[in-house]
Amino acid sequence: MRIVVLAGGIGGARFLRGLKSAVPDADITVIGNTGDDIHLFGLKVCPDLDTVMYTLGGGINEDQGWGRTDESFTVKEELAAYGVGPTWFGLGDRDFATHIVRTQMLGAGYPLSAVTEALCDRWQPGVRLLPMSDDRVxxxxxxxxxxxxxxxxxxxxxxxxxxxxxxxxxxxxxxxAEQAKPAPGVLEAIAAADVIVFPPSNPVVSVGTILAVPGIREAIAAADAPVVGLSPIVGGAPVRGMADKVLAAVGVESTAAAVALHYGTELLDGWLVDTSDADAVAVVEAAGITCRAVPLMMTDPEATAEMARAALDLAEASR
Amino acid sequence: MRIVVLAGGIGGARFLRGLKSAVPDADITVIGNTGDDIHLFGLKVCPDLDTVMYTLGGGINEDQGWGRTDESFTVKEELAAYGVGPTWFGLGDRDFATHIVRTQMLGAGYPLSAVTEALCDRWQPGVRLLPMSDDRVxxxxxxxxxxxxxxxxxxxxxxxxxxxxxxxxxxxxxxxAEQAKPAPGVLEAIAAADVIVFPPSNPVVSVGTILAVPGIREAIAAADAPVVGLSPIVGGAPVRGMADKVLAAVGVESTAAAVALHYGTELLDGWLVDTSDADAVAVVEAAGITCRAVPLMMTDPEATAEMARAALDLAEASR
Structure with missing residues (x-):
């Protein structure tokens, strides 16, 4: 089974771990958001790609959900001693090495997709991790x-x-984004997918940014595969992060139903809401999107795997 | 008193510490060797400039003579885990921060001399530290x-x-080197100097490289100030490092006298040899260079300050 997942950072990465556990033999391609990339200290930092890579590769700081486990902050302290900021972005020493390797490879002319593949050689995330684009967004x-x-x-x-x-x-x-092209393999993976999943990532600044790369939204809309999503909003609030703030910016209410309608029938065939949002099911179905209410809290790996199974079941039912 | 010192790494830095202690009120300009600069992991590393800056700024690892005190190697280990080398160059986490700041500033368009000044804002070495050139050598x-x-x-x-x-x-x-220009301030400092000193740095790959930048040798030869040097060779062997190997490459014997004659009367007015090389005095003087034998082992700060005083005394006598 070929599964394509559009992923942001923490939420997407944790869902992917559950998905791998639910269907260990699946061929999973992750299209990662690079819209939160930033240049810090002259280094190219790709927080979402790294969160996916570290989480699936066993290097993540489990408590905070991003950054490396067993981390130290010597480089950051030294940069501060030079008066060089920003100081508000928490780059650890282990993490710095990733950005140093990435920046060196980019400087040598490799595209971000090739760099990501090289970094994944070490981490062996068990998925094919593609940046949404090799272009800067x-x-x-x-x-x-x-x-x-x-x-x-x-x-x-x-x-x-x-x-x-x-x-x-x-x-x-x-x-x-408007000038960006999908990275090599992105459109091909979407076209060849058996299932396409929007994990409970931020609908605006994660999945929304991926969809803003010309060609990706159209490819998903045109794909034969069913497209299913999991609501990142539970009980009227984001499960984690501050998605409500950026949803408001695009005029979307922070409810499980409103996010489904924001994606729309052009993209979505199925939508999972949390059991506490069961009353959203009728609203979403009335819009023409198959909808089920299941527990959507990624409290532990098994609960997350169960969410992934529910998403695949829903995809099967939406086919 | 305006003193100009042409310095390599460890030997030059330690001598400078002694010189500062001997004449705390002197106005010291250091022309630092950048010929051992190297790009590692996409970062610009200037070992000799940093050794001078860390030594005079109180951040040096005293035991090894280079690199930072209280150092850790997390970034290096992580780079090795990515399979990215070289592994033979010992960059510590604290040191990495220096190279990150330098590389970021160079990338932003600042010349190496401005970057060095910015780094010295933190370290306050008590000397004016100039790279020999802003050009890559x-x-x-x-x-x-x-x-x-x-x-x-x-x-x-x-x-x-x-x-x-x-x-x-x-x-x-x-x-x-042939295409390089002296960094801003280098020729002016030489012309305005009261004394010019060649510390016991490597005569080929440290002082020799500085002299290879067109204009610097000529400025020193033309300077009004006496030029005095301290032999890095004691008893027929380098005090530290492997200077004999690179002296052989340029056809110079590893003796205190041969190094003086290699610099020659065009440059040198005075030369200090170690007391164990007292028989070199006559040879060097016969060539027209004032020469004295004094203890030249930088065993502790006071012994080094005494060497600096001897060099200034010799400069006075050579005036």
Whole structure:
């Protein structure tokens, strides 16, 4: 079974671990969001790709869900001693090595897809991990400064990590997306898929950014495979992260049903909501999307594997 | 008193510490060798500049004479886990931060001299540290492979660190030196100096490389200030390092007298040899260079300060 998953960071990575456990023999291609990539200290950092790679490769810091386990912060402390920032982005020493290797390879002319493959040679994530694009795409967020009332457009990471989404996101702009091309293998994997899954990743800045790369949305809409999604909103709030802030920026309510309708029937054949959102089922089905309510909290690997099985069952039913 | 010192790495740095202690009020400009610079992991590494900066700024690993004190090697281990080398160059985590800052600034368009000044803002070495040039110069060494008999030209660091100068150096080539220009301030400092000192640094790959930048040798030869040097050879062997190997490559015997004659009267007004080389005094003086025999082992800061005082005394006598 060929499964294609569009993944952001923590939510996508944890779901993928459950999916691998549910169908160990499946051929899984992950199309990873690179819209939250950022250049820090002259190094190219790809937080979502790395979170998937570290999580599936056994190197993730399980408690925080991102970054490396058994991490130290000597380089970061030294950079701060030089007065070089930003200090709000937590790069550990082990993590730095990944960014150093990536930046060196990019500088030598390798595309990000080839670099990602080389990094995965070490981590053996058990999936084929593709960046959505080899082209540079970086999401920016329009905000109004709390103190000055000044309107500013800041990098997504500054909004998410430094400000912790404490002010409203007025617009979400995936800079570079319009000019980007899908990375080699992305459209081919979508066309050849037996199932396409939107895991409970952020619908705007993760899955939405992937869909903003011209050609990807169209390929998914045109694919023979059923497309099923899992709601990242449970009981009217994001399971983790601050997805409500960026959903509001695109005029979408933070409910399981509203996210399904945001993706729409053009993309979705099936949608899973949490059992606590069972009343959303009728709304989503009325829109023409097959919908089921199942437990959607990734509390442990077995619960996550069960979610993955429910998604595959729903795909089968939506075929 | 304005003192200009042409410095390599460990020997130059330790001498400078003694000089600062001997004449705390002097205005010292260091022209640092950048011929042993190397790009590692996409980062620009300047071993000699950093050794001077760390030594005078209190961050040096005293035992080994290079690198940072209280160092860890997490990044290096991770790079090795990615299969990315070289593994023979010992970059620690603290040291990596220096190279990351430098590389980021160079990438942003700052010349190496401005970057060095910015790094010294943190370290406050108490001297003005100038790279010999803002242009890229990297010394290479011609060798014959022990096993295959093949002739190869390798980077100086590979010869020095990986091979530990275990094979003969057949030629020393400061690649890029001919096209390089002295960094801003270098020629001005030489012209304005009251004393110019060649510390006991390597006469070929440290001081020799600095002198290979067109304009620097000529400026020193033309300077009003007396030029005095301290022999890095004591009792027919280098005090530290493997200077004999690269001296042989340029046809110079490893003796205190031969090194003085290699610099020659064009450059040198005075030369200090170790007391164990007292018989060299007559040879050097016969060539027209004032020469004295004093203890030249930098066994501790006070012994080193005494060497610096002897050098300044000799400069006074050579004026």
């Amino acid at each position: 970086e999401t920016h967020i329009a905000i109004t400064e709390a103190g000055t009332g000044e309107r500013r457009v800041i990098h997504f990471q500054e909004y998410w990590v430094r400000l912790r989404a404490s002010v409203d996101a007025e617009a979400v702009v995936p800079v570079g | 990297e010394t290479h060494i011609a060798i014959t492979e022990a096993g295959t008999g093949e002739r190869r030209v390798i980077h100086f660091q590979e010869y020095w660190v990986r091979l530990r100068a275990s094979v003969d150096a057949e030629a020393v080539v400061p690649v890029g």
